[in-house]
Amino acid sequence: MRFDVQVEITPREGISDPEGQTIERALPILGFGGVSRVRTGKLITFEIDADDVVAARTIVDDMCERFLSNPVIEDAFARISDVAAVG
Amino acid sequence: MTNVGVIVFPGTNCEMDAVSAVETAGGVAEFIWHGEKNLGDVDAVIVPGGFAHGDYLRSGAIARFSPVMEAVVRFAAEGGPVLGICNGFQVLAEAGLVPGALQKNAGLKFVCKPVKLMVESTSNVVSTQYELGQELTIPINHFEGNYTVDSKTLHELEDNKQVFLRYVDNPNGSVASIAGVSNRAGNVVGLMPHPERASNTLLGSADGLPMFVSLLTNSFVAS
Numbered sequence: 001m002r003f004d005v006q007v008e009i010t011p012r013e014g015i016s017d018p019e020g021q022t023i024e025r026a027l028p029i030l031g032f033g034g035v036s037r038v039r040t041g042k043l044i045t046f047e048i049d050a051d052d053v054v055a056a057r058t059i060v061d062d063m064c065e066r067f068l069s070n071p072v073i074e075d076a077f078a079r080i081s082d083v084a085a086v087g
Numbered sequence: 088m089t090n091v092g093v094i095v096f097p098g099t100n101c102e103m104d105a106v107s108a109v110e111t112a113g114g115v116a117e118f119i120w121h122g123e124k125n126l127g128d129v130d131a132v133i134v135p136g137g138f139a140h141g142d143y144l145r146s147g148a149i150a151r152f153s154p155v156m157e158a159v160v161r162f163a164a165e166g167g168p169v170l171g172i173c174n175g176f177q178v179l180a181e182a183g184l185v186p187g188a189l190q191k192n193a194g195l196k197f198v199c200k201p202v203k204l205m206v207e208s209t210s211n212v213v214s215t216q217y218e219l220g221q222e223l224t225i226p227i228n229h230f231e232g233n234y235t236v237d238s239k240t241l242h243e244l245e246d247n248k249q250v251f252l253r254y255v256d257n258p259n260g261s262v263a264s265i266a267g268v269s270n271r272a273g274n275v276v277g278l279m280p281h282p283e284r285a286s287n288t289l290l291g292s293a294d295g296l297p298m299f300v301s302l303l304t305n306s307f308v309a310s
């Protein structure tokens with residue numbers, strides 16, 4: 001089976017996020033008040049072949065842990081869904 | 088004569104300076120392409136600065152999976168001296184050879200200037216020519232040099248004298264102003280400043296040269 005995967009990578013809670021802080025400081029200057037706790041991250045999407053969703057989850061978790069994120073400073077969150085059957 | 092292997096990834100750009108510094112310190116050096124599976128006959132390893140594999144995903148994230156890194160990990164495990172400079176530090180951190188991670192500078196500024204550093208340990212392979220508390224002037228040149236560890240690891244680093252260099256004026260937001268650290272054994276060292284760019288008074292400072300002299304002095308022949 002083929003699965004759609006979306007991996008969100010964000011700085012760990014408690015780890016500073018210089019990009020988020022800079023955006024947060026810029027927003028009021030542009031007139032967007034009342035914004036707090038800005039956090040940035042990255043989104044990685046791909047498709048993967050696996051026997052079932054459990055197998056896909058195992059592979060994706062390993063991928064996140066060893067390569068897609070750096071667990072010292074980042075958290076990874078993966079969404080896995082069936083690729084919609086084509087026509 | 089002591090032979091230093093200088094690792095070259097696609098995107099490495101400080102390898103010539105590293106070789107020059109080794110030669111100034113009295114050693115010889117050879118390049119080792121990242122696709123090599125063996126280091127050959129080297130007594131020490133330098134992972135120099137640059138933008139290995141374009142720094143895609145994270146600095147050092149792809150480089151750490153280059154074939155040569157398995158050989159570097161083996162060499163380090165046997166006690167071989169390894170020095171990672173700037174992007175080389177990021178590669179060693181991604182490979183887990185030194186603790187912590189380097190993230191974007193606080194203030195999101197690329198910083199390129201000479202900085203003052205304090206020597207905090209003289210027990211690792213590149214620090215034996217310095218004195219504790221000695222002040223050095225060495226340039227930094229990075230966007231992702233903001234050294235980050237959790238507080239538990241930080242305590243361990245401090246207790247084990249693994250902090251090698253601290254910034255006098257923290258330029259990038261690094262935890263505890265850390266500019267360079269070693270592994271527990273002291274044979275693997277990573278630092279963001281560029282000692283090879285401070286290896287001759289003609290460059291404005293020779294404060295980095297003792298690191299290369301120390302590396303040669305503490306070089307190692309694998310059994």
